Amino acid sequence: MGKATIDDVAALAGVSIKTVSRVVNKEPNVRKSTQEKVEKAIAELNYRPNQSARSLAGSRSFLIGLLYSNPSPSYIINAQNGSLEACSQEGFGLLIHPCDYQSPDLCEEILQLVRGSRLDGLILTPPITDNRDFVAFLDQEGILYSSVAPMERSAGIPFAYCDDRLAAEQMTEHLIRLGHTRIGFILGHPDHFATHERYAGYQAALENHGLKVPKNLVKQGDFTFNGGKACAEKLLSLKNPPTAIFASSDYMAGGVVVTAHERGIKIPQQLSVAGFDDVPLATQAWPALTTIRQPVQAMSAKAAQLLIARIRGKSPEPSRYKLPCELITRDSTAAPQP
Amino acid sequence: MGKATIDDVAALAGVSIKTVSRVVNKEPNVRKSTQEKVEKAIAELNYRPNQSARSLAGSRSFLIGLLYSNPSPSYIINAQNGSLEACSQEGFGLLIHPCDYQSPDLCEEILQLVRGSRLDGLILTPPITDNRDFVAFLDQEGILYSSVAPMERSAGIPFAYCDDRLAAEQMTEHLIRLGHTRIGFILGHPDHFATHERYAGYQAALENHGLKVPKNLVKQGDFTFNGGKACAEKLLSLKNPPTAIFASSDYMAGGVVVTAHERGIKIPQQLSVAGFDDVPLATQAWPALTTIRQPVQAMSAKAAQLLIARIRGKSPEPSRYKLPCELITRDSTAAPQP
DNA sequence: TTGTATGCGTTATCAT
DNA sequence: ATGATAACGCATACAA
Numbered sequence: 001m002g003k004a005t006i007d008d009v010a011a012l013a014g015v016s017i018k019t020v021s022r023v024v025n026k027e028p029n030v031r032k033s034t035q036e037k038v039e040k041a042i043a044e045l046n047y048r049p050n051q052s053a054r055s056l057a058g059s060r061s062f063l064i065g066l067l068y069s070n071p072s073p074s075y076i077i078n079a080q081n082g083s084l085e086a087c088s089q090e091g092f093g094l095l096i097h098p099c100d101y102q103s104p105d106l107c108e109e110i111l112q113l114v115r116g117s118r119l120d121g122l123i124l125t126p127p128i129t130d131n132r133d134f135v136a137f138l139d140q141e142g143i144l145y146s147s148v149a150p151m152e153r154s155a156g157i158p159f160a161y162c163d164d165r166l167a168a169e170q171m172t173e174h175l176i177r178l179g180h181t182r183i184g185f186i187l188g189h190p191d192h193f194a195t196h197e198r199y200a201g202y203q204a205a206l207e208n209h210g211l212k213v214p215k216n217l218v219k220q221g222d223f224t225f226n227g228g229k230a231c232a233e234k235l236l237s238l239k240n241p242p243t244a245i246f247a248s249s250d251y252m253a254g255g256v257v258v259t260a261h262e263r264g265i266k267i268p269q270q271l272s273v274a275g276f277d278d279v280p281l282a283t284q285a286w287p288a289l290t291t292i293r294q295p296v297q298a299m300s301a302k303a304a305q306l307l308i309a310r311i312r313g314k315s316p317e318p319s320r321y322k323l324p325c326e327l328i329t330r331d332s333t334a335a336p337q338p
Numbered sequence: 339m340g341k342a343t344i345d346d347v348a349a350l351a352g353v354s355i356k357t358v359s360r361v362v363n364k365e366p367n368v369r370k371s372t373q374e375k376v377e378k379a380i381a382e383l384n385y386r387p388n389q390s391a392r393s394l395a396g397s398r399s400f401l402i403g404l405l406y407s408n409p410s411p412s413y414i415i416n417a418q419n420g421s422l423e424a425c426s427q428e429g430f431g432l433l434i435h436p437c438d439y440q441s442p443d444l445c446e447e448i449l450q451l452v453r454g455s456r457l458d459g460l461i462l463t464p465p466i467t468d469n470r471d472f473v474a475f476l477d478q479e480g481i482l483y484s485s486v487a488p489m490e491r492s493a494g495i496p497f498a499y500c501d502d503r504l505a506a507e508q509m510t511e512h513l514i515r516l517g518h519t520r521i522g523f524i525l526g527h528p529d530h531f532a533t534h535e536r537y538a539g540y541q542a543a544l545e546n547h548g549l550k551v552p553k554n555l556v557k558q559g560d561f562t563f564n565g566g567k568a569c570a571e572k573l574l575s576l577k578n579p580p581t582a583i584f585a586s587s588d589y590m591a592g593g594v595v596v597t598a599h600e601r602g603i604k605i606p607q608q609l610s611v612a613g614f615d616d617v618p619l620a621t622q623a624w625p626a627l628t629t630i631r632q633p634v635q636a637m638s639a640k641a642a643q644l645l646i647a648r649i650r651g652k653s654p655e656p657s658r659y660k661l662p663c664e665l666i667t668r669d670s671t672a673a674p675q676p
Numbered sequence: 677t678t679g680t681a682t683g684c685g686t687t688a689t690c691a692t
Numbered sequence: 693a694t695g696a697t698a699a700c701g702c703a704t705a706c707a708a
Contacts, residue, residue: 005685016695021687029693048454052399053685055390056700073411073618081436093433093455098419116386117431225622251622258624280411281622284563284589286596343701354679359703367677391701394684 004045013041024049051093061118063093064307066300067110068125069101071224072251074279075296079125079148082300090308095119101128101191107137114143120311121145123303127191129159146307148299151193158306158319160299164194167292167325168201168248169208171274174290174327175244176209179335180272184217184242186231186252192223198248198276217242221252228252232259236271243271243336250275250282253289257332268334278328287331295323342383351379362387389431399456401431402645404638405448406463407439409562410589412617413634417463417486420638428646433457439466439529445475452481458649459483461641465529467497484645486637489531496644496657498637502532505630505663506539506586507546509612512628512665513582514547517673518610522555522580524569524590530561536586536614555580559590566590570597574609581609581674588613588620591627595670606672616666625669633661 006024010017015034022030023038041047055061066083068076080096087094097113099106113119121144128134129150135157138145147159175183185202188195203213216238219231228247232255235241247253253275257267265271267287275282278293302321310319344362348355353372360368361376368376379385393399404421406414418434425432435451437444451457459482466472467488473495476483485497513521523540526533541551554576557569566585570593573579585591591613595605603609605625613620616631640659648657 007685017686018688018695019693022694025687031693034693048450050394050685051455052390052393053700054687056388056394056702057685057687058700059687061390073415077411077414080434084434084436095431096418096422096434098422112386117389225618254622258622261624280563281619284592284596284619284623286599286624345701355702356679356704357677360678363703369677372677388701391684392703394686394700395702395704396684397703 004047006047006049008045009038009041009047012045013038055118060120060311062091063095063117063119064304065110065113065117065119065122066094066096066125067099067122067128068096069099069128070125072277072279075125075277078296079123079300082297082302083123083304085297086301086304086308090305092120092304092308094304099128101131101134106131106134110134110138110143111141114141121307123300123307124148124150125300126150126193127189130191130193144307144310146303146310148296148303149194153320155319158303158310158321160302160306160321160323162295162299162323162325164197164294164325165201165204167294167327168198168246168276169205170201170327171246171276171290171292172202172205173209174329175246175272175274175333176205176211178244178272178333180242180244181211182214182217182240182242182244184214184219184235184245186219186221186228186235186245186247186256188248188252189222190220195223195248202246202248214242221247221249223249223251225251225255228255229259230255232256236260236263236265244274244333245271246274248276250277250279250289250291253291253332254281254285257285257287257289268332269337272333272336274333282328282330285332290327290329290331290333293326293328295325298323342385344385344387346383347376347379347385350383351376393456398458398649400429401433401455401457402642403448403451403455403457403460404432404434404463405437405460405466406434407437407466408463410615410617413463413615416634417461417638420635420640421461421642423635424639424642424646428643430458430642430646432642437466439469439472444469444472448472448476448481449479452479459645461638461645462486462488463638464488464531465527468529468531482645482648484641484648486634486641487532491658493657496641496648496659498640498644498659498661500633500637500661500663502535502632502663503539503542505632505665506536506584506614507543508539508665509584509614509628509630510540510543511547512667513584513610513612513671514543514549516582516610516671518580518582519549520552520555520578520580520582522552522557522573522583524557524559524566524573524583524585524594526586526590527560528558533561533586540584540586552580559585559587561587561589563589563593566593567597568593570594574598574601574603582612582671583609584612586614588615588617588627588629591629591670592619592623595623595625595627606670607675610671610674612671620666620668623670628665628667628669628671631664631666633663636661
């Protein structure tokens with residue numbers, strides 16, 4: 001049964017509970033032979049340490065919180081799965097906590113959470129990562145955390161990220177290589193750091209190829225489907241509309257695609273559309289979207305690992321970790337019609 | 339700060355810790371005036387009970403697990419948010435645990451989870467709810483649980499559900515009223531109970547209106563986009579194809595829509611398409627999908643409430659709870675072309 | 677209605 | 693390298 005305690009193990013192995021504790025926690029200074037004895041007893045009794053007791057006696061709870069404030073289910077699921085993967089590998093539990101990243105009570109709310117559940121640390125996802133007051137509050141309270149794709153990339157705090165800027169540059173380049181010169185761009189929500197990075201990549205690619213940034217072809221979106229739709233209405237109503245639209249999220253790209261259909265504009269023959277994120281919609285839209293795959297799951301797994309390393313007091317790894325994005329070409333982009 | 343203990347509160351209020359405990363746990367037999375004294379002290383010290391200590395000393399951990407094995411991010415998010423809503427209201431934490439509903443090691447895996455994290459109970463989502471061996475195992479181990487939309491609807495276990503059968507019947511009726519008589523149907527994954535319920539609703543509506551169930555227009559899908567696409571290929575290749583297709587999930591309906599586009603079939607003019615679930619794709623497809631909205635969030639919130647009531651030992655509410663589905667008509671359905 | 681004393685299963689301190 | 697024992701913060705018989 002799972003009811004065996006450390007005392008039972010100690011008795012069966014013929015050692016003290018402290019020695020069992022050493023083995024369980026992989027502490028040094030245990031003779032190989034005793035370690036094996038203890039491990040055998042643990043296996044035999046199917047012993048599992050009581051997390052509550054560990055938490056009460058020790059300084060750690062082996063519980064981490066994942067904070068999110070993000071409207072995209074697939075992003076959350078990926079972030080969750082990545083963190084979970086790392087946590088269970090390291091023997092930690094993950095407590096998820098949706099919240100409003102701009103709530104005035106966010107600090108108090110999270111403090112309650114951390115204190116109440118005795119969390120050892122937090123994993124932050126965008127755009128919470130970029131709420132400066134909140135992050136400063138965590139620092140001040142001494143609450144450990146790591147971030148997924150944060151804006152602030154200073155050395156102190158651990159984080160995992162990918163190069164949105166470079167990826168957007170590559171996507172824009174892809175469109176340029178196809179022969180497009182009038183390339184529209186739809187911005188994301190201004191509170192997200194990725195919004196600015198992606199736009200910067202778009203600008204860089206144009207400039208690298210001697211093209212000017214066509215300000216009238218750049219519209220302010222918000223990462224949502226409806227936002228993308230509204231921007232597409234504007235862009236496609238222009239006397240001289242773009243031959244390609246790079247929407248900086250797949251949901252917005254989906255909005256562009258639908259708007260084009262409604263106007264009888266054929267994709268990709270008359271209009272190329274590119275997205276960003278590779279959410280499920282990217283393969284479910286018609287035509288399927290050329291997009292950028294962000295390694296969300298890998299990033300959050302890494303963020304969890306970095307956080308746990310920090311909780312453990314070791315910091316063998318660098319506190320920042322970069323992962324690659326991937327350009328995925330599907331059917332929504334092609335050379336412009338002559 | 340949040341470091342105050344029950345002793346501090348007792349000292350400040352001039353009572354014993356047992357009295358503080360009574361107030362915190364809302365036990366009876368406390369004089370109004372003492373209760374207020376204690377509450378004042380709690381507020382003053384910003385006291386929060388230590389969950390680990392509560393868990394260790396008592397029988398409860400105030401932690402619930404949410405099990406899922408479901409490919410739809412939006413379903414998971416809704417289920418999660420619903421449970422979370424109820425949990426935080428009741429002072430419980432929610433530990434999420436993705437798993438493989440048909441893994442041979444599922445029982446052992448969950449046992450470890452429950453024992454290790456001292457979970458007070460589990461919330462099951464489909465199709466885990468319908469793994470008979472697993473559910474029997476939980477019963478045998480005395481692990482408390484509640485279910486969201488389970489197949490087995492016996493009295494013993496608490497669950498929340500909605501009437502998939504009725505909703506499917508209503509959708510089919512909607513299509514019949516529009517004038518369709520050749521209505522195709524795409525089945526979901528056979529392991530999901532909802533699959534059979536929805537099909538039963540489809541059949542019932544046809545029969546109620548004196549129509550035969552056209553077996554050649556019923557195809558086996560699996561709830562996924564690609565599954566829906568494959569079925570649509572078959573249905574639309576028929577010499578005498580249906581004028582409407584009721585896909586029993588939105589993802590499959592999305593596959594139908596894309597397949598139709600690829601073949602130049604206009605929706606809804608030449609083909610009506612209906613889905614089920616009202617996932618984000620339903621509003622992001624072109625045209626937007628007529629579908630059924632399932633109250634996933636409300637169901638899982640209710641399931642959590644029922645579970646917590648059971649954990650607390652009270653069962654004032656009935657252990658089953660039914661919520662309504664909603665037919666949502668959008669642009670993908672219309673009267674058939676004459 | 678209120679208080680006292682014991683134990684929950686660990687970790688950690690200090691010995692040995 | 694290993695062990696005895698005191699916390700950890702609370703719930704809960706049991707008393708008063």
